[in-house]
Amino acid sequence: MNIKEVAARAGLPAKTIRYYEEIGLIRPLRAANGYRSFRESDLHKLAFLARARGLGFSIEDCRALLALYEDRARASSDVKALAESHLARIAEKIAELRGMEATLGALVRACAGDARPDCPILTGIAGKDCCG
Amino acid sequence: MNIKEVAARAGLPAKTIRYYEEIGLIRPLRAANGYRSFRESDLHKLAFLARARGLGFSIEDCRALLALYEDRARASSDVKALAESHLARIAEKIAELRGMEATLGALVRACAGDARPDCPILTGIAGKDCCG
DNA sequence: TATGGGGTTTCCCGTGATGGGAAGGTCAAG
DNA sequence: CTTGACCTTCCCATCACGGGAAACCCCATA
Structure with missing residues (x-):
C-alpha cells in the first residue's frame, strides 16, 4: 500500500x-x-x-499506548492508569473552560451590544474584579 | 518601573x-x-x-480588545461580537472535550485494571466502534 | 518516444505563546 | 572593588503538524 x-x-x-x-x-x-x-x-x-x-x-501517550497494545504480557492496570490520568487532564481542561465560559458569559450578558461605547466586557476585563 | x-x-x-x-x-x-x-x-x-x-x-483577540478598550468612540457591539465568537469557540472546545471524556470514561469503567492483559480500553481504541 | 499528469520523496520554514538559558551590561550595597 | 541581583539581546525548544519547493517515479496516451 x-x-x-x-x-x-x-x-x-x-x-x-x-x-x-x-x-x-x-x-x-x-x-x-x-x-x-x-x-x-x-x-x-x-x-x-x-x-x-x-x-x-498526546503523541507520547500514544507511543506508550501502542507499546502496551503490542505487549501481550501487559497489565490492564497500566493502560487504565494512563487513561485515568488523561481523563483527569480532560476534566481539568473542561473545568478551566467552564470557568472562562461563566465569567465571559456573565460579561456578555451584561453588555448592551449597541452603538454606545459603554461596555461591561471591557471594564470587566480591565477591572480588578475580573477573572477572580 | x-x-x-x-x-x-x-x-x-x-x-x-x-x-x-x-x-x-x-x-x-x-x-x-x-x-x-x-x-x-x-x-x-x-x-x-x-x-x-x-x-x-488569543493574542490577536487581545490586540483587538485592547484597541477597542483604548478607542473611546467604540461601539459596544464590536466588543460583544468578539466576545461572543470567543464564547462559541469555548463552547465548541468544551463539547469536544466532553465527547472525549464520555468515550474514554466508558472505556475506563469497563476496564478491570488488574494484572491481566485483557483491556477494553485498548480494544476500544483499536476497534472500529471507537470514537464515534 | 515524448509528454503530461499524478504520485512520491526529502528538506526547510511557519504556526502560538511562551520558556530556558547563554553572554554580557548595570546598579546598589557592603 | 567585589558580589549578587537585575537588566539586555539572542538563539533554540516546545507540540503536532501544514505548506510548499525541488526532484524523482510511474503509467497512459499521442
Whole structure:
C-alpha cells in the first residue's frame, strides 16, 4: 500500500503519517523505488493512533499506548492508569473552560451590544474584579 | 518601573512582557541605560492583557480588545461580537472535550485494571466502534 | 518516444505563546 | 572593588503538524 491509500483508510493526512514514521511510531517498509510500503499491520497501527489522538492523547501517550497494545504480557492496570490520568487532564481542561465560559458569559450578558461605547466586557476585563 | 516589578504587579512573567513588547502590544519607554521603563498606563494594559488571556482570548483577540478598550468612540457591539465568537469557540472546545471524556470514561469503567492483559480500553481504541 | 499528469520523496520554514538559558551590561550595597 | 541581583539581546525548544519547493517515479496516451 502506498501512502495515499493508507492515509485514506486510516483517516490521517499523508504528512502526519510521514511524521509518525519520523518519530518512530511506525516503521513501514520501503519499495525498491524508495516509496513507503505499508503492511496491514502498519495501517492497523495508524488507525489505532488516529483514534487515540482523537481521544486527546498526546503523541507520547500514544507511543506508550501502542507499546502496551503490542505487549501481550501487559497489565490492564497500566493502560487504565494512563487513561485515568488523561481523563483527569480532560476534566481539568473542561473545568478551566467552564470557568472562562461563566465569567465571559456573565460579561456578555451584561453588555448592551449597541452603538454606545459603554461596555461591561471591557471594564470587566480591565477591572480588578475580573477573572477572580 | 522596571520589568520585575511590573511583572509582579501584572501577574505576568517578565519573558511574556518582553514578548508583548516585541509583537507591539505595549510600547514601554527606555531609560538611559537601556532598561525598559514602564508607566502606570503600561501596567494597566498588561493587567488587561493578563486577564484577557486568562479568559482564553488569543493574542490577536487581545490586540483587538485592547484597541477597542483604548478607542473611546467604540461601539459596544464590536466588543460583544468578539466576545461572543470567543464564547462559541469555548463552547465548541468544551463539547469536544466532553465527547472525549464520555468515550474514554466508558472505556475506563469497563476496564478491570488488574494484572491481566485483557483491556477494553485498548480494544476500544483499536476497534472500529471507537470514537464515534 | 515524448509528454503530461499524478504520485512520491526529502528538506526547510511557519504556526502560538511562551520558556530556558547563554553572554554580557548595570546598579546598589557592603 | 567585589558580589549578587537585575537588566539586555539572542538563539533554540516546545507540540503536532501544514505548506510548499525541488526532484524523482510511474503509467497512459499521442
